[in-house]
Amino acid sequence: MGILKGLFRSRDKPRNATSGSAYAFFLGMSSSGKRVNERSAMQLTAVYACVRILSEAIASLPLHLYKYNDSGGKEKALKHPLYKLLHDEPNPEMSSFLFRETLMTHLLLWGNAYGQIIRNGKGEILAIYPLMPDRMTVDRDEHGRIIYKYNTSSQDAPTTAGGTVTLQKKDVFHIAGLGFDGLVGYSPIAMAKNAIGMAIACEEFGSKFFSNGATPSGTIEYPGKLKDPVAVRDSWNASFGGSVNAGKIAVLEEGMKYSPISISPNEAQFLETRKFQINEIARIFRVPPHMVGDLDKSSFSNIEQQSLEFVKYTLDPWVSRWEQAISRLLLDENEKSVYFAKFNVDGLLRGDYQSRMNGYATARQNGWMSANDIRELENLDRIPEDEGGDLYLINGSMTKLKDAGAFARKEETADEDTEVLELDEQDDSGSGNKRGDNGTDTDNKRHNRGGQLV
Secondary structure, X not given: OHHXXXXXXXXXXXXXXXOOOOOOOOOOEOOOOOEOOHHHHOOOHXXXXXXXHHHHHHHHOOEEEEEEOOOOOEEEOOOOHHHHHHXXXXXXXXXXXXXXXXXXXXHHHHXXXXXXXXXXXXXXXXXXXXXXXXXXXXXXXXXXXXXXEEEOOOOOOOOOOOOEEEEEHHHEEEEEOOOOOOOOOOOHHHHOHHHHHHHHHHHHHHHHHHHOOOOOOEEEEOOOOOOOHXXXXXXXXXXHXXXXXXXXXXXXXXXXXXXXXXXXXXXXXXXXXXXHHHHHHHHHHOOOHHHHOOOOOOOOOOHHHHHHHHHHHHHHHHHHXXXXXXXXXXXXXXXXOOEEEEEOOOOOOOOOHHHHHHHHHHHHHOOOOOHHHHHHHOOOOOOOHHHOOOOOEOOOOOOEHHHOOHHHHHHHHHHHHHHHHXXXXXXXXXXXXXXXXXXXXXXXHHOOHHHOOO
16 A cells, blocks of 8 residues: 555645745845835836736626536526626625636736635535635645645634634635646746836836936035035035925035936936836736837727737636636536536627627628627617517528528429410410400410419
């Protein structure tokens, strides 16, 4: 047994080799000399904008629980208890939008999102509450099973305040970001701390520069020996330093000379550096620059395409993470083959009004969308069924799909009638062209049989 146990032992404990995620920023100092962590990074407008764009985009997408029906299609599982938790409110204190926004923010900053699953005695899910990633540690027990250790604080419930709570895998809703072991995600802030640190340094430089009245630092030269240089410096700073003293004229005495020694913002390419760092942060989160206010590379012809690429290459991976985590952690083994969660991203891919109308016209004329299908996508009221709202039509005369080819059958019937009439004409040809007693032409009567002119 010992040999088999050694061969089939579980993997090592989940680890996060970088500072951040579930661990503190012990090595949070960047190459620019600025300390970077999740909260200091959020003070940058570019980071805040990227996190807000992605979290609000995921939170605003419609989320439904579907069920496969007998015909092979899908329908909303409105009666399933998980539907209300995903679509309406995961817990009595939060809406679905706020819950997904919070977890997505944790996922973008710490690389992991955790939620505590509350179940009843039958194992049914009653609520899901978000947990702070910086207080969560992923570990293994003595049997190699994954466990979650959560450090509570005084702000939590009084029964658990100040202690460590061990949660089993079935009680934690965990969405992991990019990582090396597939179990724990790494913090994007920790991985890109040098780029973010440089942005913080540029912003601090600009703040100090303008707080000093946009005046660079310098030296005061004196031909003799000063008795109290500290007093002279303090007097200079009090009289001419700071933004409140900007524009004042300095009067120098006894041969004093002021020489600036700092590099001007123009020489340091201050504005170019700040703009580059904004693009760098947008690149980290894979957000198009025009969504964070940089319109240099955007135009009327490509901005819609950039928005579509944002949905395809940025949102879709996050959506897949959410959908698979919901199916894996919130559904039973028997339910996974019947139920599935799905985000609706069609609203973000709609395009402009003209493009949508052209697409609807093609779908309508080719018979794979009805009038009510189109009206539901445009949030319009349904047309009653007796008025043809659910009819599927094809191009041409807009014939019902089941009646397609009826015109061919009518032509075959018409050809058969013509042949019968020709035989009748041959049978009556021996009598010649005769008129009846009332003076009418018998041939005209023959060609008007059944009230139809042949």
